Amino acid sequence: MTLVNETCSACHADAPRVGDDELTALKAQIPEWKLVEEDGTPKLQRIFSFTNFADALAFTNRVGELAESLSHHPALITEWGRVTVIWWTHKIHGLHRNDFICAARTDQLYIS
Amino acid sequence: MTLVNETCSACHADAPRVGDDELTALKAQIPEWKLVEEDGTPKLQRIFSFTNFADALAFTNRVGELAESLSHHPALITEWGRVTVIWWTHKIHGLHRNDFICAARTDQLYIS
Numbered sequence: 725m726t727l728v729n730e731t732c733s734a735c736h737a738d739a740p741r742v743g744d745d746e747l748t749a750l751k752a753q754i755p756e757w758k759l760v761e762e763d764g765t766p767k768l769q770r771i772f773s774f775t776n777f778a779d780a781l782a783f784t785n786r787v788g789e790l791a792e793s794l795s796h797h798p799a800l801i802t803e804w805g806r807v808t809v810i811w812w813t814h815k816i817h818g819l820h821r822n823d824f825i826c827a828a829r830t831d832q833l834y835i836s
Numbered sequence: 837m838t839l840v841n842e843t844c845s846a847c848h849a850d851a852p853r854v855g856d857d858e859l860t861a862l863k864a865q866i867p868e869w870k871l872v873e874e875d876g877t878p879k880l881q882r883i884f885s886f887t888n889f890a891d892a893l894a895f896t897n898r899v900g901e902l903a904e905s906l907s908h909h910p911a912l913i914t915e916w917g918r919v920t921v922i923w924w925t926h927k928i929h930g931l932h933r934n935d936f937i938c939a940a941r942t943d944q945l946y947i948s
Binding site: 777778781784785788791792797798799800801802803804814 | 889890893896897900903904909910911912913914915916926
């Protein structure tokens with residue numbers, strides 16, 4: 725089953741973080757995403773390119789709509805010509821399987 | 837004349853940066869904004885608070901609309917419960933009077 729077809733599960737403070745082996749396997753499904761660390765918290769980050777500000781902002785809104793539908797929210801940095809999307813799970817200060825699902829769904833929004 | 841009633845002027849690579857004295861005077865009109873430096877470029881930054889994601893995203897769109905109307909674009913970081921707005925002038929790698937006008941107009945959008 726590919727990530728994009730999975731659904732997000734409700735996430736609690738004691739939900740499992742993604743382990744190293746699982747991370748490698750999941751990361752392979754979203755090759756455009758970078759694993760970054762901010763304040764000791766691992767996060768998934770991808771920069772999406774556009775040819776103007778309006779298209780970047782429209783994408784921010786599409787990702788925002790996805791986030792609302794999943795009750796899971798990224799950081800969205802909107803600038804002229806690009807949107808940086810950062811997914812992580814606040815409650816566990818790290819990466820949950822949900823974040824990889826959201827990253828895959830975000831890729832799908834960019835293609836469509 | 838207050839900043840909020842001024843209009844942005846077209847900005848070129850040789851447009852004047854705001855000098856130290858002018859900066860102090862302009863900054864006093866937008867007390868909620870912080871002067872930050874990113875990669876050697878001075879910028880104006882303010883974090884606006886909201887009680888959910890939808891309201892934060894709605895504010896991002898209002899600031900985006902302002903930016904489009906002025907042909908001057910900030911970085912907008914949308915997260916659950918907050919939007920960080922960062923204004924600077926790319927062409928001069930620094931702060932132009934326009935940025936202070938935009939900051940004052942952004943404050944006005946938050947109040948209204």
